Amino acid sequence: xxxxxxxxxxxxxxxxxxxxxxxxxxxxxxxxxxxxxxxxxxxxxxxxxxxxxxxxxxxxxxxxxxxxxxxxxxxxxxxxxxxxxxxxxxxxxxxxxxxxxxxxxxxxxxxxxxxxxxxxxxxxxxxxxxxxxxxxxxxxxxxxxxxxxxxxxxxxxxxxxxxxxxxxxxxxxxxxxxxxxxxxxxxxxxxxxxxxxxxxxxxxxxxxxxxxxxxxxxxxxxxxxxxxxxxxxxxxxxxxxxxxxxxxxxxxxxxxxxxxxxxxxxxxxxxxxxxxxxxxxxxxxxxxxxxxxxxxxxxxxxxxxxxxxxxxxxxxxxxxxxxxxxxxxxxxxxx
Numbered sequence: 001x002x003x004x005x006x007x008x009x010x011x012x013x014x015x016x017x018x019x020x021x022x023x024x025x026x027x028x029x030x031x032x033x034x035x036x037x038x039x040x041x042x043x044x045x046x047x048x049x050x051x052x053x054x055x056x057x058x059x060x061x062x063x064x065x066x067x068x069x070x071x072x073x074x075x076x077x078x079x080x081x082x083x084x085x086x087x088x089x090x091x092x093x094x095x096x097x098x099x100x101x102x103x104x105x106x107x108x109x110x111x112x113x114x115x116x117x118x119x120x121x122x123x124x125x126x127x128x129x130x131x132x133x134x135x136x137x138x139x140x141x142x143x144x145x146x147x148x149x150x151x152x153x154x155x156x157x158x159x160x161x162x163x164x165x166x167x168x169x170x171x172x173x174x175x176x177x178x179x180x181x182x183x184x185x186x187x188x189x190x191x192x193x194x195x196x197x198x199x200x201x202x203x204x205x206x207x208x209x210x211x212x213x214x215x216x217x218x219x220x221x222x223x224x225x226x227x228x229x230x231x232x233x234x235x236x237x238x239x240x241x242x243x244x245x246x247x248x249x250x251x252x253x254x255x256x257x258x259x260x261x262x263x264x265x266x267x268x269x270x271x272x273x274x275x276x277x278x279x280x281x282x283x284x285x286x287x288x289x290x291x292x293x294x295x296x297x298x299x300x301x302x303x304x305x306x307x308x309x310x311x312x313x314x315x316x317x318x319x320x321x322x323x324x325x326x327x328x329x330x331x332x333x334x335x
Contacts, residue, residue: 001019001040001042001045001061002121002124002189002190002192003042003192004040004041004042004043004045004046005017005045005101005103005110005121006042006123006124007042007043007045007046008045008046008049008103008110009103009108009109009110011046011050012105012108013049013050013103013105014049014085014102014103014104014105015049015054015055015101015102015103016053016054016055016071016085016088016089016100016101016102016103017045017049017054017055017056017057017100017101017103018054018055018056018057018071018092018096018098018099018100019057019061019098019099019100019101020057020058020059020061020096020098020099021056021057021058021059021065021098022096022097022098024095024096024097024098025056025092025096025098028071028072028073028074028092028095028096029056029066029069029070029071029072030069030070030071030072031053031068031069031070032053032054032066032067032068032069032070033066033067033068034065034066035064035065035066035067037063038063038064038065039062039063039064040057040061040062040063040064044064045064048064048067048068049103051067051068052068053067053068053069053070054068054069054070054071055067055069056069071088071092073088073091073092073094073095073096074091074095075091077090077091077094077095079091083102083104085102085104086102086104086111088102089101089102089111089113090113090118092113093113093114093115094116098114099112099113099114100112100113100114101113101121109121109122119189121189122189124189124190124193127186127187127189127190128190128193130186131183131186131187131190131197134179134182134183134186135183135197135200135201135204137179138176138179138180138183138201138204139204141172141175141176141179142176142204142208144172145169145172145173145175145176145208145211148165148168148169148172149169149211151165152165152166152168152169152215152268153268153269153323154326154327154330156264156269156291157269157291157295157323157324157326157327158327158330159292160261161261161262161264162258162259162260162261162262163219163250163255163256163257163258163259163260163262164246164250164258164259165262166215166218166219166255166262166264167246167249167250167253167255167258168246169211169212169215170212170215170216170235170249170253171243171244171246171249173208173209173211173212173215174212174235174238174243175243176204176205176208177205177208177209177212178240180201180204180205180208183197183201184198184201187201210271211268212232213228213232214267214268214271215268216228216231216232216253217265217267217268218264218265218266218267218268219255219262219264220253220254221254221255221256223265231253234252234253235249235252235253238252246258263290263291263292264290264291265285265289265290265291266284266285266288266289266290266291266294267281267282267285269291269294269323270284270285270294272319273315273316273319274315276312276316277307279307280305280307280308280312283305283306283307283308284302284305284308284316287304287305288301294320295320295323295324297316297317297320298317299313299314299316299317300313302316302317
């Protein structure tokens with residue numbers, strides 16, 4: 001589809017394409033002609049756009065149903081567009097609830113109207129430049145998130161963690177998620193070229209939402225059913241400037257003073273134990289209640305938990321011993 005629209009722009013012709021078909025599309029269509037078995041190709045779309053009327057595709061965009069169609073949408077639908085083609089496209093999108101693309105002959109730009117939104121589809125080279133820049137920024141931000149999470153682990157193990165350290169991880173995770181959504185929306189206009197970006201993006205976003213949820217599980221006070229989802233919704237409503245302010249983030253999440261010592265429950269640290277089922281992790285957290293108690297536990301303490309046998313008890317003890325050794329090495333480096 002992206003290549004087809006680019007061909008229409010390159011040949012210096014305008015165009016109007018309805019991306020889908022339903023009864024509403026039929027009602028506002030007049031004239032034109034139906035096509036039989038016209039599989040969509042970029043070249044075919046560009047050739048058919050040379051006629052005065054518009055083009056209608058099926059819902060999968062794989063077949064061209066009609067061409068040279070004259071559209072007559074409801075003229076009372078409000079629109080701020082001035083050109084006849086774009087006014088028709090916006091009204092069509094509202095009345096049919098289908099995506100509609102208008103290609104401007106003079107400006108040589110394709111504009112998508114859908115779900116009350118208007119999006120100008122920039123040239124792929126321009127979009128690619130922005131996307132590459134954003135991916136570099138996202139890579140740096142993800143590295144900062146990983147660093148802050150590693151620091152959070154060390155401070156939890158040594159009993160020196162405060163709510164400020166948890167907020168730092170939450171802030172950076174939310175920033176990564178937001179930038180990821182921006183990159184995804186831009187990459188969507190690249191067509192096939194966007195698939196490479198999608199792979200890179202998936203790697204950079206891997207585990208971010210999971211980490212944020214586990215940090216919230218560890219630090220929200222009190223923790224009730226739906227608390228994590230409510231906190232995520234709250235974060236989503238914060239403006240960029242509010243998100244950059246740790247005090248504001250902490251206040252919105254209901255945290256006490258950010259420099260107060262915190263007592264994490266242990267969900268996030270236990271998630272790093274290999275092959276530990278979530279149900280067993282929750283039982284361990286319910287039994288111990290804090291990272292400090294997990295660090296002080298021995299094998300017999302872990303054996304008391306339902307779902308923990310001797311092998312898993314040894315695994316847990318070895319895991320926390322390694323964390324303790326790593327924390328001691330870290331403290332020695334700081335000294």
